[in-house]
Amino acid sequence: MKKQYFLILLAAIIMALVISCKQSAQYKALIITGQSNHNWKASSPILKQILEETGLFSAEIAITPEEGGDMTTFDPDFSKYKLVVLDYNGDSWSDKTKSGFVEFVTNGGGVVSYHGSCMAFPDWKEYNRITGLGGWKDRNEKDGPYVYYAGNRLISDTTAGPAGSHGAAHDFEVRTRITDHPVTRGLPVRWMHGNDELYQQLRGPAENMQVLATAFADTSFKGTGRNEPVLLALEYGQGRIFNTLLGHAQEGGGPAMQCAGFIVTLQRGAEWAATGTVTQSVPSDFPTAAAVVLRTDFKEIILEDAFEMIAGYDIQKSTRYYTYIQNQIRTAGGNKEKLLDLEKRMVKVLTSSEATTESKKLMLRELSWMGSDYCISSIKKLIEVPELKDEAEFALARLNPLN
Amino acid sequence: MSNKTSRRDFIKRSAAAAAGVVVIPEIIPSSALGMGGKTAPGNRIVIGAIGTGSQGMANMRDFLELKDAVQFVAVCDVDSLRLEKAKNTVDAANKNTDCRTYGDYREFLEKEKLDAVSIALPDHWHGIIYTEAVNKKLHVYGEKPICRTIKDGQTIVAAVKKNNVIWQTGSWQRSQPHFRRGAELVINGRIGKVSRIDVGLPDGGRSIGTPPVKDVPPELNWEMWLGPAPKVPYRGVSHWDWRWILDYSGGQLTDWAGHHIDIANWGVGLEHTGPVEIRGTGVYPPEGIYNAPVEYDFICRYANGIEMRVANSSRLEHGMGTTWYGDKGWVHTDRGNRLTASQPSILDEVIGENEIHLYKSENHWQNFIDCIHTGKPAIAPIEVAYRAISVALLGEIAMTTGETIKWDPEKEEIVGNPRAGRLLARPYRKPWTLPTV
Numbered sequence: 104m105k106k107q108y109f110l111i112l113l114a115a116i117i118m119a120l121v122i123s124c125k126q127s128a129q130y131k132a133l134i135i136t137g138q139s140n141h142n143w144k145a146s147s148p149i150l151k152q153i154l155e156e157t158g159l160f161s162a163e164i165a166i167t168p169e170e171g172g173d174m175t176t177f178d179p180d181f182s183k184y185k186l187v188v189l190d191y192n193g194d195s196w197s198d199k200t201k202s203g204f205v206e207f208v209t210n211g212g213g214v215v216s217y218h219g220s221c222m223a224f225p226d227w228k229e230y231n232r233i234t235g236l237g238g239w240k241d242r243n244e245k246d247g248p249y250v251y252y253a254g255n256r257l258i259s260d261t262t263a264g265p266a267g268s269h270g271a272a273h274d275f276e277v278r279t280r281i282t283d284h285p286v287t288r289g290l291p292v293r294w295m296h297g298n299d300e301l302y303q304q305l306r307g308p309a310e311n312m313q314v315l316a317t318a319f320a321d322t323s324f325k326g327t328g329r330n331e332p333v334l335l336a337l338e339y340g341q342g343r344i345f346n347t348l349l350g351h352a353q354e355g356g357g358p359a360m361q362c363a364g365f366i367v368t369l370q371r372g373a374e375w376a377a378t379g380t381v382t383q384s385v386p387s388d389f390p391t392a393a394a395v396v397l398r399t400d401f402k403e404i405i406l407e408d409a410f411e412m413i414a415g416y417d418i419q420k421s422t423r424y425y426t427y428i429q430n431q432i433r434t435a436g437g438n439k440e441k442l443l444d445l446e447k448r449m450v451k452v453l454t455s456s457e458a459t460t461e462s463k464k465l466m467l468r469e470l471s472w473m474g475s476d477y478c479i480s481s482i483k484k485l486i487e488v489p490e491l492k493d494e495a496e497f498a499l500a501r502l503n504p505l506n
Numbered sequence: 507m508s509n510k511t512s513r514r515d516f517i518k519r520s521a522a523a524a525a526g527v528v529v530i531p532e533i534i535p536s537s538a539l540g541m542g543g544k545t546a547p548g549n550r551i552v553i554g555a556i557g558t559g560s561q562g563m564a565n566m567r568d569f570l571e572l573k574d575a576v577q578f579v580a581v582c583d584v585d586s587l588r589l590e591k592a593k594n595t596v597d598a599a600n601k602n603t604d605c606r607t608y609g610d611y612r613e614f615l616e617k618e619k620l621d622a623v624s625i626a627l628p629d630h631w632h633g634i635i636y637t638e639a640v641n642k643k644l645h646v647y648g649e650k651p652i653c654r655t656i657k658d659g660q661t662i663v664a665a666v667k668k669n670n671v672i673w674q675t676g677s678w679q680r681s682q683p684h685f686r687r688g689a690e691l692v693i694n695g696r697i698g699k700v701s702r703i704d705v706g707l708p709d710g711g712r713s714i715g716t717p718p719v720k721d722v723p724p725e726l727n728w729e730m731w732l733g734p735a736p737k738v739p740y741r742g743v744s745h746w747d748w749r750w751i752l753d754y755s756g757g758q759l760t761d762w763a764g765h766h767i768d769i770a771n772w773g774v775g776l777e778h779t780g781p782v783e784i785r786g787t788g789v790y791p792p793e794g795i796y797n798a799p800v801e802y803d804f805i806c807r808y809a810n811g812i813e814m815r816v817a818n819s820s821r822l823e824h825g826m827g828t829t830w831y832g833d834k835g836w837v838h839t840d841r842g843n844r845l846t847a848s849q850p851s852i853l854d855e856v857i858g859e860n861e862i863h864l865y866k867s868e869n870h871w872q873n874f875i876d877c878i879h880t881g882k883p884a885i886a887p888i889e890v891a892y893r894a895i896s897v898a899l900l901g902e903i904a905m906t907t908g909e910t911i912k913w914d915p916e917k918e919e920i921v922g923n924p925r926a927g928r929l930l931a932r933p934y935r936k937p938w939t940l941p942t943v
Contacts, residue, residue, distance in 0.1 A: 196586045394793060436907075437907060438906035467738075472928040473925060497736065501928050
């Protein structure tokens with residue numbers, strides 16, 4: 104008996120080590136900011152948090168001199184980082200810094216270009232080749248074609264004209280165009296994005312570039328009536344670049360940055376740019392075409408919180424913790440250990456005197472098909488509870504063939 | 507009255523007699539049977555309707571357009587406003603005020619002496635009411651999908667077989683020439699050997715979150731609307747929008763399975779079997795009372811090697827509709843008279859006299875009435891409908907469990923996965939039970 108306890112303890116320690124290893128950040132990221140027509144003071148710490156929430160990155164924020172300052176003092180050592188995140192639109196960097204950045208990408212460094220960074224450096228040719236598409240600052244046909252989707256066709260349009268504009272911010276639907284890219288694999292094909300500026304009429308070299316997702320620029324919001332690119336994947340030398348045109352920052356981020364779709368595509372894009380693969384699973388709260396989903400704290404729900412919150416469920420409350428648990432069951436994919444762990448947590452809700460009747464009903468619905476012998480006795484006891492009798496009988500009737 | 511009864515008996519006998527004989531349905535022009543023009547009052551099919559919402563009323567209008575081929579005499583609905591509207595429609599057609607109304611289908615089935623019934627209800631009611639109607643030996647025009655669970659479907663199929671009634675599923679695409687033509691080209695090998703099929707069904711729609719609980723409006727019998735489904739408070743969501751809630755439906759996937767999956771099966775002769783392996787994923791709304799998948803993408807492998815991919819249309823090359831891919835090309839068909847092919851010449855092909863000619867019907871509702879008279883199977887019979895919706899329901903189980911599902915289409919059971927097997931049926935809320943056949 105004692106030996107068994109020891110083994111369990113040992114297993115627990117090993118598990119804890121494995122988990123902590125997994126969560127220790129493997130990759131260093133550098134977020135460059137300090138000048139922008141956007142609220143970089145709001146956005147850059149949020150970008151840092153979003154990256155670090157993955158457990159994959161530790162991020163530092165490099166702040167350049169103010170506009171008109173001595174840019175030669177901005178001289179980061181790119182070689183220390185796996186990923187550079189651009190949240191910058193301002194004065195030209197020094198030649199040394201520029202060539203250092205190009206060398207970094209050429210040698211395989213990852214880049215995430217975020218929202219307003221597509222406006223930066225109109226005259227720096229390599230920057231525009233790295234980011235693919237840009238706008239404003241007198242960009243026009245000399246800088247490259249307009250790129251957009253017409254129906255299911257990708258269009259590269261060399262018509263003369265200015266680059267970069269947007270209408271009033273609004274919620275809009277993002278359409279995944281390439282579903283087998285590491286960044287987009289497993290994501291919904293259509294999902295709602297929180298109130299944001301939709302950039303349009305961007306132009307650029309667009310070399311070695313894949314348009315991962317677009318959004319329809321509705322003419323009722325002064326849009327072009329085209330499906331404009333919102334997520335791009337590029338290759339430059341040995342480097343990979345993820346360019347998200349989404350995420351216009353308000354104080355505290357606002358819906359465009361709080362959007363779970365913005366957050367998750369940024370996290371996946373960052374991992375892909377840094378490593379070439381994506382190990383993160385698609386979270387249960389990734390938005391769909393049904394509605395915008397915001398993460399006001401930029402965090403994904405975790406299992407412990409979901410079960411704590413579900414115990415307080417009543418019929419007027421959000422169903423997000425319930426759908427999170429359902430998603431956990433689906434992604435367990437029949438794995439018995441994972442299902443048993445979930446079952447035990449559900450039974451804990453069933454037997455808790457704190458948990459609401461409505462939360463117990465939800466647990467009974469799930470247990471009715473995914474439960475094992477473990478839950479039977481707890482469910483049987485609930486037949487005595489008048490307001491749970493129906494649901495308990497429902498669950499037992501369905502579980503019965505196995506028992 | 508005695509006259510009517512004996513005629514009803516004749517109609518039933520003829521159906522029963524024919525059922526054992528007919529193997530391949532043929533085209534019998536209604537004119538040859540004296541059914542194209544005016545029908546003598548004694549030959550009219552006496553019919554009622556259970557469920558008089560949007561689809562129920564659409565079907566009623568389609569039957570009424572057949573002029574005096576049918577005579578509606580009674581209607582049933584749990585919403586008294588809809589019931590009144592339905593009665594008014596029938597009375598206007600009959601030029602009287604005789605149409606009888608019921609709020610409870612049990613009373614309707616007990617009291618009415620009918621030949622046939624047209625049923626259009628939320629899917630969670632299909633198992634009970636279809637089976638009860640068939641057990642009363644009524645010919646049924648029943649809306650797709652014919653069941654919410656595989657078990658419901660098996661029960662209805664068994665009831666129809668046992669009672670020898672004419673069953674027509676509301677899979678009306680079968681009665682449109684371009685769908686038949688597409689299926690006929692494929693089944694006669696005009697695109698060579700078919701290796702895969704894409705079936706594109708609609709994407710899911712917007713969420714409404716979790717609306718507040720409301721008082722049930724006086725016209726609605728909410729308890730009866732829920733019936734065998736779990737007891738939940740009324741939130742102003744019932745008619746039409748039940749489609750997005752898994753207690754009552756499987757969303758766009760199960761709504762449309764009876765159309766494009768049905769057509770897909772028709773073109774490759776898979777109407778009396780099912781897949782052997784199903785795997786795929788769904789995208790579920792993270793929030794709100796609408797919980798049916800808004801995207802879905804699963805692949806069904808058949809014993810003959812064909813792979814059928816069923817997905818929301820945004821994911822597929824040809825979008826909505828059915829696309830058969832063979833080693834010599836593809837054929838795509840969809841609503842709006844759409845029929846296209848990899849080479850236009852495929853569409854000009856003539857089907858020879860000795861090749862396969864699929865069942866031809868020009869009017870889905872007329873076909874039902876004709877078959878009641880002739881006793882031949884209708885163009886969308888019960889087992890075919892059951893096999894079409896089974897594909898969607900098995901896809902739903904694969905998505906819910908996150909597992910690859912093995913299915914035995916002969917024994918109609920899931921192989922080696924008792925947990926997934928539980929999802930083949932759903933217990934009913936007391937006092938409701940699935941009727942015995």
